Every structure is written in C-alpha cells, then in structure tokens.
Amino acid sequence: MQHNKFKLISVPLFLTLGRILKPVIFLVSLLFIGSLGYHLLENYSFLDALYMTTITITTVGFGEVKPLSEAGKVFTIFIILGGVIFYGLAINSLAKIILETSFRELMEKRIMEERLKNLENHYIICGGGRFAYALATEFEAENVPFIIIENNPDSLVSQKETNWLVLDADAMEEETLLKAGIKKAIGLASVLPTDADNLFVVLSARRLNPTIRIETRISMESTRPKMLQAGADKVISPYAAGGKQMARSLLNPEVAEFVEVALGRKDFGLEFSVHRVVKEDPFLGKTIRETDFRKNGFLIVAIKRPGKDLMFAPSAKEILQEGDHVFLLGTPQTNEHWT
Missing domain, CATH: 3.40.50.720 (NAD(P)-binding Rossmann-like Domain)
Known part of the structure; x- marks a missing residue:
C-alpha cells in the first residue's frame, strides 16, 4: 500500500513528469523534423514522409519508400543518430524513475523500522x-x-x-x-x-x-x-x-456544553487537566485546602483514587494520597504548570 505512511522522502510529481516528457518531446520533434525533411528533400507525401521517419528511427529495416538522393541519405543519417539519442534519453529517464522509486521505498522502510524501534509509551x-x-x-x-x-x-x-x-x-x-x-x-x-x-x-x-x-x-x-x-x-x-450523548444534549444542553468545555472542544479560555500525585509531590499528605490549586485559579472537579470510584466535588479536608489523579479546570496559563 503506497499511501501517506511517510512524506519525509518524496520525488515531486513535476520532476517525474519532466523526466517522462523529455524523451516524448524529443521524439515528437524528431518525427516532425524528419517528416518535413523528407517532404522537402525527396518530395514525399506527408504520410510517406512520416512512415519513412518512423521506420528510420525504429530501425525496422523495411527499406525506403523510393530511392533516396544524396541529400536524403545525409538527412537519414542524422535521423538515425537522433533515434539513438532518443533511445538513450528514454532509457535514462526510465532508469532514473525506477531507481528513485526503489530508493524511496527502501528509505521509507528504513525510516519505518527506525521509528518503530524508538516507539515506547505509545x-x-x-x-x-x-x-x-x-x-x-x-x-x-x-x-x-x-x-x-x-x-x-x-x-x-x-x-x-x-x-x-x-x-x-x-x-x-x-x-x-x-x-x-x-x-x-x-x-x-x-x-x-x-x-x-x-x-x-x-x-x-x-x-x-x-x-x-x-x-x-x-x-x-x-x-x-x-x-x-x-x-x-x-x-x-x-x-x-452517540445516542446517549445526543439525548443528554437535548435534555440538558448546559451540562453538555460544560462537558465540551472540559474536554477542550469549545474555547472559553479554560482547559481540563489531570494532576497525578506522585511520591515526590509537594501536595502528598496535604488536604485540598492546604494545596495551591485554588490560589492558582483552579477548580478541583474530582479525584480518582486507585481501585476506587471517582470522587466528585471532594471536601476541602480530603487528604491527597500517592497515586491520586486530581481533575482540574483552570486557565491555560496556570493549567500549563500543572499538566
């Protein structure tokens, strides 16, 4: 599946198209010049002139439409050399496209392996x-x-x-x-x-x-x-x-709006954050009243204690324990400090 796995290494589309167009433009020009030359030098019809140019470039060896003059023979030599140059351009462009594609796929694979190796806590x-x-x-x-x-x-x-x-x-x-x-x-x-x-x-x-x-x-x-x-x-x-969420929104739109604010889906200058109480936490063993959450502009919405149900609107006398998750609602400036 070649899709958007990586955009780190890519060949712009216009470069690939440019490599394809170069030999195509050269071939069209060669056919035009050859047809015009045979028409003027040998008095061929335009169909015969195009046919002569085509069999000359492709070197199929079908022979001339009619015997060539000296000038026609010299002109044919240049058309043959032009055909050789065309094949060289075509092979070169095709090789570049193949090599670049292979190299890109190889690098994408290497980058994927490196990123997978470095993944953790994901x-x-x-x-x-x-x-x-x-x-x-x-x-x-x-x-x-x-x-x-x-x-x-x-x-x-x-x-x-x-x-x-x-x-x-x-x-x-x-x-x-x-x-x-x-x-x-x-x-x-x-x-x-x-x-x-x-x-x-x-x-x-x-x-x-x-x-x-x-x-x-x-x-x-x-x-x-x-x-x-x-x-x-x-x-x-x-x-x-989805049904429950829609029903709650219809029955209690203010509550639904508050939940959207808490989840960060509406911008009212507030953000929802969780402060985890760890062993070295300065608030460990202190009551909620003794913490600085409210002084820094926070509302303590709830506390989740390991192995217990969510405690909404906890008392100011509640003592914070190791492993507690304190749910906070505050401004982005102060919230950033506690996240």
Whole structure:
C-alpha cells in the first residue's frame, strides 16, 4: 500500500513528469523534423514522409519508400543518430524513475523500522476507518505518540494526506502487534470493521501484554461480555454512546456544553487537566485546602483514587494520597504548570 505512511522522502510529481516528457518531446520533434525533411528533400507525401521517419528511427529495416538522393541519405543519417539519442534519453529517464522509486521505498522502510524501534509509551490503533481517523486526530492534537495498523488501501486513513505512522500489515497477526511495539505500548484501541476481528485482536493483545490498557468498539451489544472476558478494559458501542450523548444534549444542553468545555472542544479560555500525585509531590499528605490549586485559579472537579470510584466535588479536608489523579479546570496559563 503506497499511501501517506511517510512524506519525509518524496520525488515531486513535476520532476517525474519532466523526466517522462523529455524523451516524448524529443521524439515528437524528431518525427516532425524528419517528416518535413523528407517532404522537402525527396518530395514525399506527408504520410510517406512520416512512415519513412518512423521506420528510420525504429530501425525496422523495411527499406525506403523510393530511392533516396544524396541529400536524403545525409538527412537519414542524422535521423538515425537522433533515434539513438532518443533511445538513450528514454532509457535514462526510465532508469532514473525506477531507481528513485526503489530508493524511496527502501528509505521509507528504513525510516519505518527506525521509528518503530524508538516507539515506547505509545498507543496502537488497529483499523483505518472513521473511528480510527477520529482517534488519531485526537492523539495528534494531544501530541501523544501513536501508530496505526491498517492494510486496506481504500480506508479513510490510507486516503488522507497525513504524517501519521501507519504500519501496512494485518492487525490480527501477533507478529504485526509485536512489530508495532505492543510490549512497550501503554494503550491499544481495536476499531476494526467487525466484532469478530476486534475480539481476535483483544485476545492477542492481552496475551502479548497483560498490563496494556485495551479499548475496543462493538457493533452488537451482545458482544460486550465476550470482549470483557477476552481482556478489554473498556468496550464502546458507538451507536449507544452517540445516542446517549445526543439525548443528554437535548435534555440538558448546559451540562453538555460544560462537558465540551472540559474536554477542550469549545474555547472559553479554560482547559481540563489531570494532576497525578506522585511520591515526590509537594501536595502528598496535604488536604485540598492546604494545596495551591485554588490560589492558582483552579477548580478541583474530582479525584480518582486507585481501585476506587471517582470522587466528585471532594471536601476541602480530603487528604491527597500517592497515586491520586486530581481533575482540574483552570486557565491555560496556570493549567500549563500543572499538566
């Protein structure tokens, strides 16, 4: 599949066309000059003159239309030499195109291998349809490393002009997942067209990396238990999720608008961020009141504690523990410091 896997090395189209046009223009000019010359020198009809020029350039050896004069013989010599030059130009242009294409493919392969080798703490997207394209767009906006596995040249990802890292292979093969660096990846999204394909990918991914976070999509709700049993951490039904989101937006448009602000889909001068409390964190062991979040213009929306449910609107007396994820809503200037 030759598509937008890389745009790092490419030969401009006009250069390729130029190499093709050079011998073509030379041939047309040679045919015109030859036909005109035979018409003037030997009084050939234009058809006979074109025929004589053609058999001379191609060296097929059919013989002259009629015996040539001295001037005609000298002219024929130059036409033959012109034919030799034409073949040289044609072979040279063809060789350049072939060599450049082969070199470009070789370099793309080397670059792909190098980029795959350096991938770590990345996300893997299995599939190339609309769902995969939306995922990749979000990942690109968040500036996180990711790779797409897709081998369908007609898919949306294959058709779009991007600089995304795309592995042209079958996502259902374990060798492909290993090549995509699944052992060093932190997340995998399986969004292949059918539930059966996604189930196979989830099973393979969980076996290859027991700790990776796996999310997948389903078309039929009856497939959800099988996906969870196979090892998926989260199963999403686009139709169910879309229906719920639309219903919430219709019933509570203000709430839906707030969610869009929190997710960064609307610009009200606010950004949503998550502050993770680590061992060396200055806020570890302190209550929310003792932290500087509010002083820096933040609202603490919720806290997610490992192994526990999300705690919304936590009390000011809540003590922050190691591993806590503090969900913050603030301005871009202050938010940048805590991200």
